[in-house]
Amino acid sequence: MTDTQIRVLGTSDNERTASDLPTPRRSRSRYPRRPSWVRPFLKHLLLLGTGLLMLYPVLWLVVSSLRPTDEIFRNPGLVIGSFEISNYTDGWTTLSHPFSMFLLNSTLVVLGCIVGNLVSCSMAAYAFARLKFSGKKWWFVIMLTTIMLPIHVIIVPQYILFSQLGWVNTFIPLILPKVLATDAFFVFLMVQFIRGIPRELDEAARLDGCGHPRIFAQVILPLMTPALATTAIFTFIWTWNDFFSQLLYLTKPEMYTVPLALRAFMDATSSTSWGPLFAMSVVSLIPIFLIFLFGQRFLIAGISTTGGK
Amino acid sequence: MTGKRHARKAIGLVAIASAAVLALSACAGGGATSGPAALSDEPVTLRFTWWGNDVRTANTEAVIAAFEAEHPNITIEPQYADWNGYWDKLATETAANDSPDIIQMDEKYISTYGGRGALLDLNDTGDLLDLSDFSKSSLDLGTAEGALYGIPVGLTTYAVMVNPTVLESAGVTLPDDKSWTWDDLEKAGAAVSAAGAGNVFGVQSWGFEEGGLNNWARQHDDALYNDAGDVVIKADTLTSWWEYMLELSESGVSPAASATTERQNAGLAESFLATNSAGFATGWASQLTALQDASGSPLELLQIPTSADAASDSAYFKPSMYWSVSARTAHPAEAAVFLDYLVNSEEAATLLGTDRGVPANDAIRSYLEPTLPESGKSVVAFLDSLTDVVGEAPPLTPAGGSAIEAIVKRYTEQVLFKQATPAEAAQGFIRDLKAAIAAG
Amino acid sequence: MAGLASDYDMSALGELRTLGQKKIAGGSKEKKENKAAYLFLLPWFLGLSVITGGPMLASLYLSLTKYNLLQPPEFIGLGNFARMLTDERLHNSLGVTFTYVFVSVPIQLAMGLALAVLLNRGLRGLSFYRSVFYLPSLLGSSVAIAVLWKQVFGTNGLMNDFLGLFGIAGHGWISDPATALSTLITLNVWTFGAPMIIFLAGLRQVPAMYLEAAKVDGASRWQTFVKITLPLLSPIIFFNLVLQIIHAFQSFTQAFIISGGNGGPADSTLFYTLYLYNRGFANFDMGYASAMAWFLLVIIGVFTAINFWASKYWVFYDD
Known part of the structure; x- marks a missing residue:
């Protein structure tokens, strides 16, 4: 890991020049009162x-x-x-399947969730932020209400639903909710971002004869890259760390994801294999850390670089 | 916006919600099986679930592989989780009528699941499951209202664990556990604490699960529950239990409250005993191996002290865990065959070792004993030495009583942190436990 | 449900005002765009009607029942809600939760905003710093966090080492009922990376032209921040405020992991949802847990409504 740390340091330094180019000079030259x-x-x-x-x-x-x-x-x-090093080698192999399998499963779930959230939440957010439609305020209220109920009382009815559809032990119960925009957090986030985009931009597009699908895809989406990046990063991390729903819906060890595998090192009633647990925790942190290092480039690619209005 | 569209939407939602609610009720209800079932020649898949760490997972999967080699038409699908997640998942699956076929069960939950029709009465499995090597008293530990809801996997008992090295360096001789009293424990502990200068303590605090309480109650001719599952323990018994604990804590025989809580939450491997910073600790005998591995120094088991006027036969055997079968399994016969293999086969015993406790099956226990490591042997020897002393097991934790551990822990913390007097804690404990059983 | 709706009325009106009063540059049309809107909302409608709506209504029904997960629910009317009135642990958990929300959310947001501004631009190694400050958020709900947090606030932790330098005797911060909640609040503040990221993304939406113009006019940094950046960032601040409050009220994972699941020591970190979870799953009292959940929904709803109502005085939308 020390190697990785250093490598990570290197990457970020290189990246800085690219990401911070837009506004390089001003901050120092304006204030000559102190040595620069x-x-x-x-x-x-x-x-x-x-x-x-x-x-x-x-x-x-x-x-x-x-x-x-x-x-x-x-x-x-x-x-x-x-x-x-043995914690790493043990941790990787000691469970019924190599740890790479759990990493792969987590990656699949995460990718599905990211794509689902990006597409469905941005669509819903466009409607809430830009379109006039009947019952809008109430639908908005309902949307916010859905994230106010603690998950623990919803999970049992939801499990019964998915179980009757025969979807337990598949990734569907984990991904489908994201594809159907049930994560109101991101819808609301994107609504706020879209409302920060000057309306003149889509009005101009409309005058050029663009319909809503094109305004959405060609004007709004590119301008809300930071919000999309935020959504992608958050979805990645939350799904990567999510324990409860993955615990309930995944039953076969070959379907287990990283959080389930990490807990397989623990036993409150006898002993916990801390060494392998820590080693695999570090391993599982590396992807999210890298994603973040890489992803921030999009996070800060705001409209300020294009000059705004 | 038309009201009609609103209405249609609302009706749709209500329809789906009621479907979900119907499903909630459809899945509950009594077990569907009756009479001994026949074995099938067709391929059969059984789901098998347990809690535990990676070591247990590895040895259990080895047993599964060995079983599948012997029974080519039966596939066992493993499913494992950590302790907390395990119970959440099992409850949810059972609610959805989707529970695994073979279930590792705990004493605190067996009445909850068994009494509510979620577990199969294993007496119904006929001769597919041979229980002749189990003593009647150990099978009684899995029996409620005449139905055998679980086969005890391993046996354990509440004991005092002692670190002779720590005692030696404090100049304290190992007490004779045949005759010792709680006062003796306190005195020996005080001597260790005095020599430990704040780094080593005499007695690790307890009171974070019901084992110690059960023992104390039995010594005072009392019990947590009666056979009907009502809470009957007297407030005085509880008060005296917490008073003794508080006394140890205040006199420095036990560590300070915050250190105690911290170590308690951290788990076995960080307990005072496991880190060689306590002379004595109470706990389940089956934990000796794990504690010894963590501490790196040999530990010994002693009988729980008594008081001069204590009731005899207060010690008892408790199953470390059970094997149970879901009442809704589609393949009770094959499940019975698998259980038979788990509890009776020497091959399985060799693979599993004493990870789940010293086997409750008498034949398997004698088969396994010579192969055990020292710590395992001393656990077996300790249990054997108790056979004449133990009394009848206390009634099973009643349905809904699984909350007892959290309740005991909470009031012990309140007492140690002086938020409640032992008497107040006793009142609160009885009230909360009764409420939990009524609500669950 | 009707009472609930009226809680939202205020916020809905506020919403309506901000959403509805906008003048559109190309001439105001009152024409609805229902078809397009419902098309864009189609996935969300599907999700609402099947995945969230159904189970939510089911839990509403369950709140009126005695339901132990293993047997069919039994209708008992408002019995669960009546029990809530006399449940001292519930009242205690409300106290714990309110303290947590009102202390940790403002600190966390302030930290997030301050660091976001600091890490926005104009310094070498920014992306490294951003990653450093975000790293804790990645760990915030890991199983290892219980052990890690003890390295800081345990008896042998960093905090006590530090106090030891000044000759102050420390104690086990996490395991003492008097200080346990503060360590959880610190833990939440420690993971300020999430709001920080959202602020960072929001800052990038502030058009550079405005800032340039302010500089040309000779505004100081602070003036620019207060007069230009803050108003333009207000929708994002608002978002973070609303969502962090909702999240904090439902805070569960960290307390669960650190207290080993039961909100100890002596209930000092028994968050509302932690208690609810324990009632539902550990005690097989899912009817009561559902009632608790709907009560929490009302509490959160009221706070969200207040937030929306207040937002019209300080949140500035550009659309």
């Missing part, structure tokens, strides 16, 4: 300090994944005596 390096230096100091503090648990996780299980809780702190 003081402000950035202080900022770096502050950011590095807080960042390190915030990362302590993460670093501890990485370090502990390299310790033998019985040493993990005997020596606290970040100083590492041994460099135990």
Whole structure:
């Protein structure tokens, strides 16, 4: 993991030049009162300090994944005596299927959910943000209401529904809800973003004779890249970490996803294999971390780069 | 907006909702099977579920493979989860009439599932399942209202675990557990704490599950439940239990409350005993191996202390877990054959070891004993030494009583943190447990 | 349901005002775009009617029953709601939840916004910093978080090491009822990455021209931030506020993992949903859990309605 960390550092530095090009010069030249390096230096100091503090648990996780299980809780702190790779090799192979299978399953679920959310939520959001239709306010209220009820009382009726459709132990119960825009969080998020896009832009397109599908696809969607990226990143992470619904709907071990596999190292009634658990936690963090590093490029590709109105 | 469209939508929603509700009711109800079922020659698939860690998963899957080799037409589909997730999933599946065929069951839940028609009466499986190597008393542990809802997998008992190394360095001699009392434990613990200078304590606090409470109640001629499943424990019994615990905590024999809670939440491997920072701890004998692995030093089992006027026969055997079969299984005969293999086959016993406790099957226990590691042998020897002392097992946890562990834990925390006096905790405990059983 | 609808009335009116009063540049048309709208909403309608609506109504029905998951539900009218009135643990869990919502949401949002502004542009290594500050959010609901958090707030954790430097004796912050909730609030603040990301994305929507213009006019950084950035960002701030409040009221996973599922020590971290879950699943009291869930829905609904009502005074839409 230390290797990865360093590599990650490298990538992000390269990426910076690309992402921050649009507004390179202004911030320093405007304020000549102090030497030009003081402000950035202080900022770096502050950011590095807080960042390190915030990362302590993460670093501890990485370090502990390299310790033998019985040493993990005997020596606290970040100083590492041994460099135990066996947690990684054990963790990868000790469950009934290699860990790569769980990673693959999680990836499939995640991809399905991302595509589903991007398509269906952006469509619904366009309707709520831009179209006039009957009962709009009530539908909006209903949409928000659907995320106000705790999942624990919905999950049993929902399970019965999917079970009667014969969909238990498939990925359908995990992906279909996203394809059908049940994640009101993202609909609302996109509504807010679309409402931030100047209306003159779609009016211009309308005057050019574009219908709603084309305005949506050719004007709105490109302008809401940050919101789409946010949705994709969040969907990725939430689905990647989601435990409860995956626990209920996936029964065969060959269908298990990462969160289920990680819990397979635990047993509250006897002992937990912390070493392999930490090692595989680190492994499962790498994809989301990389996705984020890569994804932020889209997150910050806002309309400011095109100049707005 | 037309009202009509609203109405149509609403009707649609109501229709779907009522379908879901109908499904809720359709799936419940009594078991459908009757009489011994016949084996099929057709391919049969059984779903088998358990909770546990990766070690258990590996050895259970090995047993499945061995069984499938012997019975080519039966496929066993494994399904495993951690303890919490396991019960959530099982409840949901049972609600949807979709539960696995073979279920690893716990004492706290067996009446809940069995009494509500979710489990098969294993007496009905005829001679496909041979239980002749089980003592009647151990089968009684899985019986409620005459129906055998689960076969005990392993046996365990509540005991004191001691770290002789810690005692030795504190200059404390190992007490004689045939005659010792709670006062002896406190004195020995105080000596260890005194020598430990704040790093090593005499007695690890307990009171986070019902085992210790059950034992205490039995010593005081009391019991948590009567045979009808009502809560009958007296407030005085509970009060004295918590008073003793509080005394240990206040006098420094046990660690401070916050340290206790922290270690308790962290699990076995981080307990004071497992980290060589306590001389004594109470717990289930079956946990000895896990604790010993974590601590890296040998541990020993002692009988629970008594008080001078204690009732005899207060110790009891508890099943570590059960094998149960879903009442709605389509293949009760094949399920019985698989259970028969799990509990009677020497091959299975070799593969499973004592991961699920010392086997309750007498023949298998003697078969397995010579092959066990030292810690396993001492657990078997300890259980054997108790055979003459143990009394009849307490009544099973009644339906809805699975909340007891959380209730005990909560009031113990309140007592240790001095948010409630032992007497208040006793009142609250009885009230909450009664409410839980009435509601569940 | 009727009472519920009227709770929303205010917010709906506010919504209507902001949505409905917009003048469209090409001349105002009152023509509805029903067909297009319903087409765009088709997936959502399907999802609502099957996947969310049905189970929600089912749970509403279950709230009027005694339902132990294993046997058919038994209709008992408002019995569950009556029991809620005298349930002390429920009242305690409401207290815990309200404290959590009103302390952690403002801090988390303020942190998220501050860091988003700081990490928006004009500094080297930004994407590295963004990742660093986002990393905790990835771990926030991992099974390992219980152990990790103990490395910070446990008896042998970082916090006590730090206090030790000043000679202050520490204690187990997570395992003491007096401080356990604060550690969970800190945990939530620690995962400010999620709102930060949304703020970052929102900041990118602020047209650079406005900022340029403000600079040309000689506005200070702070003035630019308050007069230009904040108003333009207000829809996103509003979104984060509404959603973080909804999420915080339903907060479950972190308390579940850290307290081992029961909201301890001594109920000090017993969040409302954690209690609800324990009633429903651990205690097979799903009817009561459903009643609790619908009560929570009303509470969240009221707060959301207030939020929407207040939004017309401070949220600025460009459309």
